Amino acid sequence: MLLNPSAPSAALSAALPSARAVVQSLGASRIREVANAGIGMQGVLPFWFGEPDQQTPEFIRDAAKQALDAGDTFYTHNFGIAPLREAIANYVSALHRPVEPGRVAVTSSGVSALMLLSQLIVNPGDRVVAVTPLWPNLVEIPKILGAEVVKVPLRFGQTWELDVQQLLDALTPGTRAVLLNSPNNPTGWVITREQQEIILAHCRRHGIWILADDVYERLVYDTPGAPDMRACAPSFLDLAHPDDRIVSANSFSKSWLMTGWRLGWVIAPEPMMADLGKLIEYNTSCAPGFAQRGGIVAVERGEEIIAHTVERYRAARDFLHARLNAMPGISAPKSKGAMYLFFRVDGAGDTLDLCKRLVVEARLGLAPGSAFGPEGEGYIRWCFASSLDRLEDGAQRLEKFLRR
Known part of the structure; x- marks a missing residue:
C-alpha cells in the first residue's frame, strides 16, 4: 500500500492552525466590538472613536491632490521626505527644545510610531510600566513583543x-520602560512639569526608557494664558538631553483633523536612528509621498486650525461635562486635555454590555471603559470632538436610556 506523502500525520491533523500564544492572549478591541455592532445601523450617533466630526482642512487636502496630480506615487525615503522631516523638526523645536531633522522619522500613522518605538527598545521578558487607563493599543503592543506590562492606575x-510616588515605586531597577500618554486617552489627564522632572530624574538614575505618546499634546484646555496659538501640554522633550532615554511618538490625526491619513512621526536619540530605519523598512518601508506633502503644509500653516479646534473642543468639553454631571448616577471628572470625558456610571457592572445596549436601544455609540483595561470597568468614554447640537442629541438619548 502506497502512502500519500502530502497527507498530514494524525498528530498534525489534530492541531488546527493557530497564531502564537501571546497573540492569542491579546485582548480584542472592545471599542471596535461596540462600533462593529452599530456601524451600518440607521440613526446611530457615533462618539466611540477618537475622531473629529470635521473633514481635514481644504489647504491640506489640496497639497496632497497636487502631489498626486504631479505623479507623487512612488516609494520615499524610510525616514520620510526631507522637506517634511525639516518641517517637523522646526515645528517641534518651536514648541520644545531644538530637535535636528536627523532625529525625526516619519511613520505610517501614530500607532505605527508606537509599535516601532516599542520594537526599538523592548525585549521579550522585559518589564514595562504603563500609566492607565490607557488606549488599549499601547498596552497590548509590549505584550506582542513578549514583555510584561505592569499598570499604575490614575486616581478618580x-x-x-x-x-x-506610586509610579516611582513601580519603576524598580531593571524596569525597561515606562509608557506615558499625556494628555491621556481616555481620561484627559495631563502630566505636570514637576511630575515630569521627578519621573525623568528617577528614570535617569535607573536607566529606564520613557516612551511618551504625545499625540494629544496640542489639545489642552487649562494652560496658563490659554487660548494661545502655541498652547501645548508639558512634554519630556522640553527637558530631554540628546542622549536621554526618551522617545516620543506623535501623529497628524488629532491636531490637524487628519485621522484617515495615517501619518505620524517619531523623535528618537540620534544613535538609534539607523536601527529605527531598519524597523521602518521591515514594517511599512515608508509613508506615502502625497500624504507627506499634506503633512508639510499642516505643520507649516496649521496653527490657526489648531487654535480653532482647541476653542471648539473646550466649549464642547465644558458643555458635555456640565450635561453629564446633571444626570443622576453619573460622575464625570473634567478633562484637562485630549478629546474625551471618562465618566463613572453607578451600577454599570459590564460596560461592554451597557454600550452595546446603548447602540441598540438608544442609537448612541460610546466606548466601554473595560476597553481600557480592568481598571476602566464601570466607566464610559465619550469623544466630545463634535458640535454642541450633536452632543446635546447624544445627551438626551443617554438621559432617556438611564431613566428606563
Missing part, C-alpha cells in the same frame, strides 16, 4: 490625577 476625582 474632580479630575483624573497621578500618584507620582
Whole structure:
C-alpha cells in the first residue's frame, strides 16, 4: 500500500492552525466590538472613536491632490521626505527644545510610531510600566513583543490625577520602560512639569526608557494664558538631553483633523536612528509621498486650525461635562486635555454590555471603559470632538436610556 506523502500525520491533523500564544492572549478591541455592532445601523450617533466630526482642512487636502496630480506615487525615503522631516523638526523645536531633522522619522500613522518605538527598545521578558487607563493599543503592543506590562492606575476625582510616588515605586531597577500618554486617552489627564522632572530624574538614575505618546499634546484646555496659538501640554522633550532615554511618538490625526491619513512621526536619540530605519523598512518601508506633502503644509500653516479646534473642543468639553454631571448616577471628572470625558456610571457592572445596549436601544455609540483595561470597568468614554447640537442629541438619548 502506497502512502500519500502530502497527507498530514494524525498528530498534525489534530492541531488546527493557530497564531502564537501571546497573540492569542491579546485582548480584542472592545471599542471596535461596540462600533462593529452599530456601524451600518440607521440613526446611530457615533462618539466611540477618537475622531473629529470635521473633514481635514481644504489647504491640506489640496497639497496632497497636487502631489498626486504631479505623479507623487512612488516609494520615499524610510525616514520620510526631507522637506517634511525639516518641517517637523522646526515645528517641534518651536514648541520644545531644538530637535535636528536627523532625529525625526516619519511613520505610517501614530500607532505605527508606537509599535516601532516599542520594537526599538523592548525585549521579550522585559518589564514595562504603563500609566492607565490607557488606549488599549499601547498596552497590548509590549505584550506582542513578549514583555510584561505592569499598570499604575490614575486616581478618580474632580479630575483624573497621578500618584507620582506610586509610579516611582513601580519603576524598580531593571524596569525597561515606562509608557506615558499625556494628555491621556481616555481620561484627559495631563502630566505636570514637576511630575515630569521627578519621573525623568528617577528614570535617569535607573536607566529606564520613557516612551511618551504625545499625540494629544496640542489639545489642552487649562494652560496658563490659554487660548494661545502655541498652547501645548508639558512634554519630556522640553527637558530631554540628546542622549536621554526618551522617545516620543506623535501623529497628524488629532491636531490637524487628519485621522484617515495615517501619518505620524517619531523623535528618537540620534544613535538609534539607523536601527529605527531598519524597523521602518521591515514594517511599512515608508509613508506615502502625497500624504507627506499634506503633512508639510499642516505643520507649516496649521496653527490657526489648531487654535480653532482647541476653542471648539473646550466649549464642547465644558458643555458635555456640565450635561453629564446633571444626570443622576453619573460622575464625570473634567478633562484637562485630549478629546474625551471618562465618566463613572453607578451600577454599570459590564460596560461592554451597557454600550452595546446603548447602540441598540438608544442609537448612541460610546466606548466601554473595560476597553481600557480592568481598571476602566464601570466607566464610559465619550469623544466630545463634535458640535454642541450633536452632543446635546447624544445627551438626551443617554438621559432617556438611564431613566428606563
